[in-house]
Amino acid sequence: MRKLYAIGIGAGDPEHLTVQAIDRLNRVDVFFVLDKGEEKADLVRLRQEILDRFVTRPHRMVLVADPPRDRTPEDYRAAVADWHAARAAVYERMLLSELPDGSTGAFLVWGDPSLYDSTIALIEAVLARGNVAFEYEVIPGISSISALVARHRTTMNQIGRAVQLTTGRRLAAGWPSGVDDVFVLLDAHTTFDRFASEGLHIYWGAYIGTPDEILLSGPLTPALAAEIRSVRAEARERHGWIMDTYLLRRPAD
Numbered sequence: 125m126r127k128l129y130a131i132g133i134g135a136g137d138p139e140h141l142t143v144q145a146i147d148r149l150n151r152v153d154v155f156f157v158l159d160k161g162e163e164k165a166d167l168v169r170l171r172q173e174i175l176d177r178f179v180t181r182p183h184r185m186v187l188v189a190d191p192p193r194d195r196t197p198e199d200y201r202a203a204v205a206d207w208h209a210a211r212a213a214v215y216e217r218m219l220l221s222e223l224p225d226g227s228t229g230a231f232l233v234w235g236d237p238s239l240y241d242s243t244i245a246l247i248e249a250v251l252a253r254g255n256v257a258f259e260y261e262v263i264p265g266i267s268s269i270s271a272l273v274a275r276h277r278t279t280m281n282q283i284g285r286a287v288q289l290t291t292g293r294r295l296a297a298g299w300p301s302g303v304d305d306v307f308v309l310l311d312a313h314t315t316f317d318r319f320a321s322e323g324l325h326i327y328w329g330a331y332i333g334t335p336d337e338i339l340l341s342g343p344l345t346p347a348l349a350a351e352i353r354s355v356r357a358e359a360r361e362r363h364g365w366i367m368d369t370y371l372l373r374r375p376a377d
């Protein structure tokens with residue numbers, strides 16, 4: 125039987141790795157890393173650094189190219205379903221060719237595998253195809269939002285209040301009802317802009333946990349929104365890519 129791990133490696137700082145993650149890393153023969161293109165080369169390097177630092181047994185790293193995705197489909201849901209099916213086929217082939225029966229493989233998952241990450245769904249899709257059998261285990265990691273609030277020395281929720289995790293695209297549709305704290309990930313369009321002058325507080329971070337980390341926070345005024353926009357644009361230009369996330373807080377009375 126093959127064995128697979130989906131290991132959360134934290135959001136950028138090698139010291140985010142848990143003792144459990146380090147233990148599992150040291151049971152692995154083959155590490156699979158999804159190569160998302162040139163701009164993410166820095167992230168592949170970080171994974172290599174983690175292996176160099178924490179793994180003491182012989183192992184291999186296999187880079188897997190993501191199948192191309194239609195970014196402007198007419199039918200968004202159908203395009204995503206097609207893409208997931210194509211990915212499952214790629215991974216199935218990869219497991220069959222790179223992971224001999226009886227050996228152990230792992231996916232190194234950015235942050236925590238439970239948060240806006242498709243590794244678990246992908247593993248389930250490969251299993252469902254029924255052509256390759258394996259057991260698998262998920263090892264939690266420090267997510268970008270845990271790292272964000274820790275770096276800003278704040279909490280995810282206000283006392284007894286609800287929190288929502290969402291994407292920039294969804295936030296653009298309006299403030300979610302019934303919550304005072306909203307974490308926004310995957311926002312390429314600085315959607316917080318729309319909420320300047322609404323009495324909110326923002327805790328923003330980019331490249332959290334890495335040497336390039338940038339943190340900004342304060343009452344979300346148009347001036348602060350403009351500052352974050354400009355710092356973000358400049359950093360994105362300099363690095364060629366950016367990963368940022370933020371918490372919008374409506375202070376409870």
Ligand SMILES: C[S@@+](CC[C@H](N)C(=O)[O-])C[C@H]1O[C@@H](n2cnc3c(N)ncnc32)[C@H](O)[C@@H]1O
Nearest residue numbers: 135136235236267268309310331332367368369
């Ligand atoms: C595909 S999601 C993956 C989230 C990841 N599984 C986690 O636990 O944080 C990618 C988004 O996470 C956020 N993110 C991940 N790492 C980050 C970091 N080091 N600094 C800031 N934001 C980060 C960004 O919003 C980015 O667009």
